[in-house]
Amino acid sequence: MEFKLEAHRIVSISLGKIYNSRGQRGGIKLHKNLLVSLVLRSARQVYLSDPCPGLYLAGSPVPPPQPGEPAAGPPAGWGEPPPPAARAAWPEPETPPERPAGPDARRAVDAEPAAPGAGDTLQGGEAAATAEAAWRRAEVPRAAAAGGAGDPAGGADVCPEGPRAAHRPCACPPGGEAGPGALSCAPRPAKDERPVPPPGCPRKRGAAAGDGPADCPAPGSSPLKKPRRHPEEPAGGAAAEEEEMETGNVANLISIFGSSFSGLLRKSPAGGREEAEAEESGPEAAEPGQICCDQPVLRDINPWSTAIVAF
Amino acid sequence: MVLQPSERHYRDWSDRRWKGQESRVLTDRLQSPADPRRSVNSVMLADIISTVEFNHTGELLATGDKGGRVVIFQREQESKNQVHRRGEYNVYSTFQSHEPEFDYLKSLEIEEKINKIRWLPQQNAAYFLLSTNDKTVKLWKVSERDKRPEGYNLKDEEGRLRDPATITTLRVPVLRPMDLMVEATPRRVFANAHTYHINSISVNSDYETYMSADDLRINLWNFEITNQSFNIVDIKPANMEELTEVITAAEFHPHHCNTFVYSSSKGTIRLCDMRASALCDRHTKFFEEPEDPSNRSFFSEIISSISDVKFSHSGRYIMTRDYLTVKVWDLNMENRPIETYQVHDYLRSKLCSLYENDCIFDKFECVWNGSDSVIMTGSYNNFFRMFDRNTKRDVTLEASRENSKPRAILKPRKVCVGGKRRKDEISVDSLDFSKKILHTAWHPSENIIAVAATNNLYIFQDKVN
Numbered sequence: 001m002e003f004k005l006e007a008h009r010i011v012s013i014s015l016g017k018i019y020n021s022r023g024q025r026g027g028i029k030l031h032k033n034l035l036v037s038l039v040l041r042s043a044r045q046v047y048l049s050d051p052c053p054g055l056y057l058a059g060s061p062v063p064p065p066q067p068g069e070p071a072a073g074p075p076a077g078w079g080e081p082p083p084p085a086a087r088a089a090w091p092e093p094e095t096p097p098e099r100p101a102g103p104d105a106r107r108a109v110d111a112e113p114a115a116p117g118a119g120d121t122l123q124g125g126e127a128a129a130t131a132e133a134a135w136r137r138a139e140v141p142r143a144a145a146a147g148g149a150g151d152p153a154g155g156a157d158v159c160p161e162g163p164r165a166a167h168r169p170c171a172c173p174p175g176g177e178a179g180p181g182a183l184s185c186a187p188r189p190a191k192d193e194r195p196v197p198p199p200g201c202p203r204k205r206g207a208a209a210g211d212g213p214a215d216c217p218a219p220g221s222s223p224l225k226k227p228r229r230h231p232e233e234p235a236g237g238a239a240a241e242e243e244e245m246e247t248g249n250v251a252n253l254i255s256i257f258g259s260s261f262s263g264l265l266r267k268s269p270a271g272g273r274e275e276a277e278a279e280e281s282g283p284e285a286a287e288p289g290q291i292c293c294d295q296p297v298l299r300d301i302n303p304w305s306t307a308i309v310a311f
Numbered sequence: 312m313v314l315q316p317s318e319r320h321y322r323d324w325s326d327r328r329w330k331g332q333e334s335r336v337l338t339d340r341l342q343s344p345a346d347p348r349r350s351v352n353s354v355m356l357a358d359i360i361s362t363v364e365f366n367h368t369g370e371l372l373a374t375g376d377k378g379g380r381v382v383i384f385q386r387e388q389e390s391k392n393q394v395h396r397r398g399e400y401n402v403y404s405t406f407q408s409h410e411p412e413f414d415y416l417k418s419l420e421i422e423e424k425i426n427k428i429r430w431l432p433q434q435n436a437a438y439f440l441l442s443t444n445d446k447t448v449k450l451w452k453v454s455e456r457d458k459r460p461e462g463y464n465l466k467d468e469e470g471r472l473r474d475p476a477t478i479t480t481l482r483v484p485v486l487r488p489m490d491l492m493v494e495a496t497p498r499r500v501f502a503n504a505h506t507y508h509i510n511s512i513s514v515n516s517d518y519e520t521y522m523s524a525d526d527l528r529i530n531l532w533n534f535e536i537t538n539q540s541f542n543i544v545d546i547k548p549a550n551m552e553e554l555t556e557v558i559t560a561a562e563f564h565p566h567h568c569n570t571f572v573y574s575s576s577k578g579t580i581r582l583c584d585m586r587a588s589a590l591c592d593r594h595t596k597f598f599e600e601p602e603d604p605s606n607r608s609f610f611s612e613i614i615s616s617i618s619d620v621k622f623s624h625s626g627r628y629i630m631t632r633d634y635l636t637v638k639v640w641d642l643n644m645e646n647r648p649i650e651t652y653q654v655h656d657y658l659r660s661k662l663c664s665l666y667e668n669d670c671i672f673d674k675f676e677c678v679w680n681g682s683d684s685v686i687m688t689g690s691y692n693n694f695f696r697m698f699d700r701n702t703k704r705d706v707t708l709e710a711s712r713e714n715s716k717p718r719a720i721l722k723p724r725k726v727c728v729g730g731k732r733r734k735d736e737i738s739v740d741s742l743d744f745s746k747k748i749l750h751t752a753w754h755p756s757e758n759i760i761a762v763a764a765t766n767n768l769y770i771f772q773d774k775v776n
Contacts, residue, residue, distance in 0.1 A: 006609075006663070007609075010609055010663070010666070013666065013667055017669075025420050025422055026419070026420060026421060026422035026424075026445060026508070027417070027419040027420070027421075027445075027508075029508065030507055030508065030526045030527075030557055031508075031510075031526055031557045031559065031576055031616075032672050034554060034555075034556075034557055034576060035576065035612065035613045035616060035672065038612045038613070039609055039610060039612070039613065039666070042609045042612070043609055046609075
């Protein structure tokens, strides 16, 4: 247990370092960020190696805050666990959302009934193995992974990213802008196509609805390693950024931070993207987005914990 | 060996006992209000020493700082009347080597911090050195001028042109002595060859080429050609997501101009032979020590990252520094180092805290003495360590003003690891991690060392009885 707490802490510290590195003078230090990402991965592996994932997947009230994360109890160190109802909403939007794209988001929204189920199953399904598989797959060249997109389990439509979605922090969605978008399909705010979910947050409803049953692991939700960056506004810019001093492993974190990641690594958030701005204030201002999910408690949680949650 | 600080043993930037010219330069900088670097706090930041290097004879000592300046010290000639007093180092020249730049394409600021200085061997009256920041390497010529011509025909003493009609006689200008002036001029600028941050430069033993290494690539330059360089190592993966290691340091062999080594963030060293192929991606030798599984932790990878690699003067050994140890490798044995020295093993249990405060990313350097019998490296709390390879004895010394009265002998320090702390010992928890000695240098032939402690430079000499 202590290892998990320690791992948690290390993960949050590491994410903080990566986030802060974007503001450093002289640009991102490739070496340091590579090392931080290695630590992040080690901590994550420890975190995922918990033998009893089902502990928090228990039906209604207490779905784990982080889908797929067989996390130790209340995210220790994160503050109070959200109330069950909130939690219900929490993971659900969590999973689908990191998904990148507008279209997915839209599907999620539209396929509302399916969503919760998918979300839940996904969530439930977030067994360590799946997540780790996701992680491994995450490392497969995007192009290849992209294929996996439409895959899997039923409503996986909603969460094409599958476990991978789990890696998206809801906190930093550039989406901080939109309601549910915040937690959910925030990632690509750049996309106009992204549905503008009513503040009511259909997702939330879905989540609540789907809260019951859950546990069957979403089979197949193959971690869609969707080339999140592609849809991203300056796709070229994203590619160019790779050419810049960015770590490859850190690039994996793009899946975690969503489109905001490029914003993270791009020195000037004014790369013309609104979400970059939002993302700057992202972690701190994650709250607004979360409102829609009616989880005021989330405001109190260290913004980075939301990232970890998704992790 | 007993060390004592030289009389003027530290070069605090506020020290005004320097030669007139140099202190004037620094004062001007400090007083210019418009320069944001000169606000109260940033003066300190810009003065942090980032590299220290003796030249090949040991007569000159160059330091580079975060503000992009280079300060060169010169050893006084030993005078006949004070034969027992070893030559002291005084400021010889100061110049601004690099300025902050802005990469408009990537919207990135390029720091002016001097990452490395390397001297060229002296071939005439002038001195040449290479200094580099993250992106650009410059060749500087440092020369003395102690005479100036007087008696021009076409211009007067102030330099104004004279009307030729007023000239009635001709004279030959003569050289008259003047106050010694040391001037530094940039002779070459080697730019735009590195996408990533340059971490090392190394002059080849052929004295015609040198290499510059960044995180993923190493380029070979000819001193005469600034618009081209050869890429000799490229470890950038086609897909950056597969990146697992970066280059952390590189150096040419001291005698074999075809051989060089580079270290990686994974704790490995590769030796390459440029005769094998144009692109030295495939190493000739690969040095790696198997990891000790009992020491595995979240931070194993970080602490195994090599921060510095140095050939011995003999060319037979290489020394590497990772976070907790210094290792000496025999070039003929690749599977493990021949010697391992623990620098501050008491930090092993504190890695998590050191990770949080970023200290775990500190890049310590290491140096050989002239005879390759002693190695030295820095630590925290302004401590630095020396290891005698023959006697296997080691010593911890501190570079601080309180303990370094001129002529006073440095007292060995000890860190108390646990249990009872003796009187002169310092406990691990009392160590000041903001005071770190990352850069040190050893005179090529004598027992004189230069130790950079944040923004102070300490020079210690071996006590002579």
